[in-house]
Amino acid sequence: MSADTSAPGTTATPPRRRLSRQLLSYTLIGGSGVALDLVVFLLLHNAAGMNEQIANAISTTLGIANNFALNARFTFERRDRLVVRFLRFYAVGLTGIALTNLLFLAFTDGLGIDANLIKAGSLPLVLALQFVLNRKWSFA
Template identity: 85%
Template sequence: MTETTARIDVPETSQTVRQLVRYTLIGGSGVALDLVVFLLLHNVAGMNEQFANVISTTLAITNNFVLNARFTFERRDRIVVRFLRFYAVGLTGIALTNLLFLAFTDGLGVNANIVKAGSMPLVLALQFVLNRKWSFA
């Protein structure tokens, strides 16, 4: 009698989980940087929320790329190409957040700080998938 069992590729699953945890931790540093810079530019300097978002997110993208290349995906080859891909993925986050600003801040009058903070988990999930499959593949 033979037993049939589904084969689970534990190393691949384990690697994905480790990468997700590292990506999330590094993303946390990027979120903190992004949010602090956004709040300073928008609330203190009085900059338009969409411009403040582009600047703060660009700083966070650069921070996250350097840390993810080193610690999460451990890839140091084709660094310029990978950064351009990572930045392109980051642009999806900027675009998504700016669309949410248009809908919620401009359209419904929701505070821009709340929209910015609320958009971050959605952007994180989208960008992890895109970066894992494209930027660091």
């Protein structure tokens, strides 16, 4: 008979509680990646005058690498197949780059809204999308 992980007295974490813990950890770790991403973007775009699309690709790549290392260790506790998992995690990260770039095209290029506002405003949407994709594919 298999153990019910949600039954009282078991040592396994109930699925709903585990999901909540993972989401919290992912969000906190994501915050460090977002901070890194945003600071690098601001430096490259504002201080160095780099095009926002290129600055976004570089800054997001650094955030992705930061988040992968920390999420593999702390959120999803997976240390196997790291190269495959990183490639999947990076592919998910590319969806964030693509989504943000589409928002730049629509709101910065199309409507003239400041790229810094679009970058900051895109982060919660990108975080939610990437959590679902990474949980189901990168760290499954």
